[in-house]
Amino acid sequence: MTKRQTAWRFFLPPEISDFEARYLLRLNRIALIFLALHVPLMMLLGWLNGTSTWLAGAITSAIVFGPVVASSSIKNPRVVSMTMGVAAMFMGGALVHFGQGPMQIEMHFYFFALLAMLAVFGNPLVIVAAAVTVVLHHLTLFLVLPRSVFNYEASVWVVAVHAAFVAVESVVSCLIARGFFDNVIGLEKIVHARTSELDRRNRDLRLVLDNVSQGLATIDRQGTLSDERSSALDKWLGPFVRGETLFAALRRGSLDFAERSELAWFEVLADVMPLELTLEQMPRHLAVGDQHYRLGYFPIGDAATPESFLVVVTDVTTDLRSERAERIAREQAMLFQRFFSERAVVQEFLAEAAALVREICASDGGDLPRLRRVIHTLKGNSAMFDLGTIASICEELESTLEDAAHILAPADTAPLEARWRAIEESVAELVGPAAKVIEVEEKDLAALEEEIRSNADPGKLLAMASRFRLEPTKKRLEQIAKQARKLGRRLDKDIEVQAQGNDLATDPGHWGGFWGAFIHAVRNAVDHGIEPGDVRLAKGKPPRGKVELKTRVADESFIVEISDDGGGIDWARITDRARALGLPPEADRYAALFHEGLSTASEVTTISGRGVGMSALREATELLGGSIEIDTISGAGTTLRMTFPKEAMSPAAHADQ
Numbered sequence: 051m052t053k054r055q056t057a058w059r060f061f062l063p064p065e066i067s068d069f070e071a072r073y074l075l076r077l078n079r080i081a082l083i084f085l086a087l088h089v090p091l092m093m094l095l096g097w098l099n100g101t102s103t104w105l106a107g108a109i110t111s112a113i114v115f116g117p118v119v120a121s122s123s124i125k126n127p128r129v130v131s132m133t134m135g136v137a138a139m140f141m142g143g144a145l146v147h148f149g150q151g152p153m154q155i156e157m158h159f160y161f162f163a164l165l166a167m168l169a170v171f172g173n174p175l176v177i178v179a180a181a182v183t184v185v186l187h188h189l190t191l192f193l194v195l196p197r198s199v200f201n202y203e204a205s206v207w208v209v210a211v212h213a214a215f216v217a218v219e220s221v222v223s224c225l226i227a228r229g230f231f232d233n234v235i236g237l238e239k240i241v242h243a244r245t246s247e248l249d250r251r252n253r254d255l256r257l258v259l260d261n262v263s264q265g266l267a268t269i270d271r272q273g274t275l276s277d278e279r280s281s282a283l284d285k286w287l288g289p290f291v292r293g294e295t296l297f298a299a300l301r302r303g304s305l306d307f308a309e310r311s312e313l314a315w316f317e318v319l320a321d322v323m324p325l326e327l328t329l330e331q332m333p334r335h336l337a338v339g340d341q342h343y344r345l346g347y348f349p350i351g352d353a354a355t356p357e358s359f360l361v362v363v364t365d366v367t368t369d370l371r372s373e374r375a376e377r378i379a380r381e382q383a384m385l386f387q388r389f390f391s392e393r394a395v396v397q398e399f400l401a402e403a404a405a406l407v408r409e410i411c412a413s414d415g416g417d418l419p420r421l422r423r424v425i426h427t428l429k430g431n432s433a434m435f436d437l438g439t440i441a442s443i444c445e446e447l448e449s450t451l452e453d454a455a456h457i458l459a460p461a462d463t464a465p466l467e468a469r470w471r472a473i474e475e476s477v478a479e480l481v482g483p484a485a486k487v488i489e490v491e492e493k494d495l496a497a498l499e500e501e502i503r504s505n506a507d508p509g510k511l512l513a514m515a516s517r518f519r520l521e522p523t524k525k526r527l528e529q530i531a532k533q534a535r536k537l538g539r540r541l542d543k544d545i546e547v548q549a550q551g552n553d554l555a556t557d558p559g560h561w562g563g564f565w566g567a568f569i570h571a572v573r574n575a576v577d578h579g580i581e582p583g584d585v586r587l588a589k590g591k592p593p594r595g596k597v598e599l600k601t602r603v604a605d606e607s608f609i610v611e612i613s614d615d616g617g618g619i620d621w622a623r624i625t626d627r628a629r630a631l632g633l634p635p636e637a638d639r640y641a642a643l644f645h646e647g648l649s650t651a652s653e654v655t656t657i658s659g660r661g662v663g664m665s666a667l668r669e670a671t672e673l674l675g676g677s678i679e680i681d682t683i684s685g686a687g688t689t690l691r692m693t694f695p696k697e698a699m700s701p702a703a704h705a706d707q
Contacts, residue, residue: 062173062231066128070172074127077171081134082121085114088141096148106148113140131171135180138164143187150197158212165219172231174224181220185213265343265363268350269296273315276358283363286343296361303338311345318347325349325356342367377439382476384436389477395529398521399435400477402562403428407470410447411463421458422451423567423666430569430663434533439469520700521558523601523610524551526565530572534597537576544594545580554601554608557700560674564610564692567670570663571612571690572597579616579688589685591615608694615687619643619680643680644668667692674698 089110096106120133142160161184168177188209265283268276273295284290288302297315300308310333318328329347336343344364349356389396406428413421429444443466450462527549538545580595587593598613624643644664671678676694 061175062128062228066126071127074131074171078117078121078127078130078134081131081138082114082117085117085134085137085141088144089114092141092144092148095145099148099150101148101150106144109144110141113137113144128173128175131173131176132179135168135171135176136183138168139180139183139187142184143191147191161216162219165216165223166226169223169227169230172227172234174227177220177223177227181216184216188212265361265365267296267361267363268358269361270358271319271356273297273312275299282365286338286341286363286365300336303336303343307333307336321355325354329359336363340367341365342370374439378472381437381439382473385473385477386480388435392525392529395521395525396435398558398562399431400474402566403431403440404470404474406431406566407466410458411460411467414457418451418457419665420669422448423669425451426570426663427563427566427666430573431566434529434569437473440466440473443469519557520555521561522551523554523556524549526556527551527599527601530565530569531597531599533569534572534576534599537573538580538595541577542582543576543580544583545576545597546594547597548599550598550600550602552600552602554603554699556608560698560700564670564674567663567667568610568612568692570667572599574663575612575614575616575688575690579614579618581617603696606696608696608699610692610694611689613687613689618684618686618688619682620684644678 089107092106092110093103095101097103114137117130117133117137120130124130124133139161142158142164145160146158165177165180165184168180265280265286267279267283270276275290275294275296277292279290283299286303287299290299297308297312300311314328314332317323317331318325320328329349332345332347334345336345342365344366346362346364348360348362350358350360385396406424409424410421410428413424425444425447429441429448432438432440432444447458447462447466450458531547531549534547535545538547575597580597581589581591583593586595596615598611600609600611600613602609602611644667668678671692671694674694675698676692679691679693680688681691682688
């Protein structure tokens with residue numbers, strides 16, 4: 051440190067903090083009381099030493115008068131402190147003067163003690179002023195009135211030694227005073243400076259948080275939100291109340307989501323499963339009106355049991371809208387592609403699905419089982435035609451019916467109605483108004499032309515022409531087979547699907563509902579019947595499963611079959627599920643298999659688990675006058691056989707057979 055720096059540190063900074071002002075005000079008052087108490091003590095000392103009691107009182111009173119005036123008139127507390135230091139040294143001179151006698155020389159310790167005590171003012175100038183006062187006092191009175199200073203004939207060197215001790219002690223006291231100022235009195239400035247720096251950093255952090263597009267906040271183990279968070283969170287969930295939990299804030303957006311989140315948070319705190327797993331199982335998707343948010347939870351720190359967590363909330367509304375738009379575009383493209391390659395099939399599906407949509411939206415809840423079957427059928431058929439948006443809406447409607455167990459409100463069915471209307475409008479815009487189109491294979495048209503050229507019987511020609519209105523079962527089975535293969539890939543199962551129509555045909559106007567319900571049997575065969583490849587290998591089976599779809603005529607009956615080489619029906623499990631549903635013990639196990647709500651699935655998925663599909667198939671079969679038979683062998687597979695009167699195919703088909 052240079053001399054200039056040392057000199058500069060000798061003087062205090064000009065600014066006086068509030069803390070220093072309050073401290074000096076209190077200390078100056080104490081010093082004034084201390085000096086005032088000297089008056090009676092000095093009078094007592096003067097009386098004891100015979101050095102004039104009243105003169106002692108008058109002089110010490112005059113000394114105290116100076117600090118009193120300074121305290122009441124001077125605003126700067128540092129200047130008042132200097133007057134206290136000077137007055138203290140004058141009081142020391144009075145002590146030495148009125149304490150003449152054997153102890154007079156020892157009374158000089160008063161000066162040294164007070165010089166050290168003055169360091170509590172934290173101002174080197176107070177000590178300098180006091181030290182100068184002592185030196186001047188000794189020099190002046192030594193020359194004018196020596197006995198007022200020493201009780202013996204002291205030389206000038208004695209005064210010089212006293213002055214040297216005063217100087218040394220003053221230097222040390224000044225260092226102590228400055229250190230006291232820097233580390234105690236000036237601590238407020240240090241704290242203020244650091245606080246200001248923290249405030250600046252907090253402002254910078256707040257600026258960052260206020261300009262990020264994500265909602266950021268931290269919570270403790272009780273879920274209590276910290277005060278620092280991004281403004282996006284306040285905007286999305288409303289202003290936060292200090293000390294409230296994240297789950298209380300989420301209630302303003304969605305009560306159900308908040309309750310599920312709070313319940314899942316208990317699992318996080320339970321510390322039973324790995325933290326990463328429980329955090330991953332926290333509800334993620336929050337919907338508030340038309341806005342959608344995704345929540346993420348991340349532990350802060352490396353502790354095995356973290357005390358705080360970072361919550362990241364992202365607005366995914368635009369992303370979801372974009373994804374939905376892309377999904378709808380893909381659906382339309384695939385639907386149009388199938389329309390131009392299989393026009394009649396697609397038109398039939400659109401007509402059947404439109405009827406199902408109207409029934410769902412118009413339902414008053416009078417026949418709840420029927421409503422469940424219709425929704426389930428529409429979901430399956432839509433999935434077969436790659437209309438995932440319709441299938442997803444149907445899945446939500448099924449969940450609504452299962453959770454609420456009441457009729458669907460218009461608000462529940464509005465998304466289905468709006469989406470289906472959009473599909474119909476897009477189809478009409480591309481291909482024009484719906485028109486009944488009959489597709490004729492080249493060989494069938496050639497056969498008709500040959501009969502016409504050979505002047506065949508008009509009745510035969512009419513029968514051949516009428517057959518054009520029928521739908522070959524092979525075409526329908528091949529469409530269902532495609533869906534089965536796709537489902538197998540989705541379930542990570544290698545499946546061979548064969549379709550055999552045997553040159554049969556049905557009236558699509560009568561059979562559309564049945565084929566829509568038949569897909570449930572196919573999905574059950576792929577999902578429940580065919581085992582995973584590793585299980586099949588363990589049983590000695592080929593890893594590739596096999597499903598056969600077949601239509602045939604036998605004994606004046608029209609038969610639709612689906613066979614698989616899976617594990618067969620677990621009748622014991624069917625019985626247990628029937629008992630759990632409260633079915634009577636004598637209930638036929640075949641009847642239980644088709645009972646509304648019975649499913650052997652361990653959990654509900656978008657594919658199965660609601661126990662509606664087989665019930666819908668039975669209803670559709672019985673509407674056409676048919677019945678269902680089941681042949682199953684444990685470990686070898688199952689055949690589901692629907693048998694109908696041959697006339698049910700259609701009058702034209704029956705006449706042609």
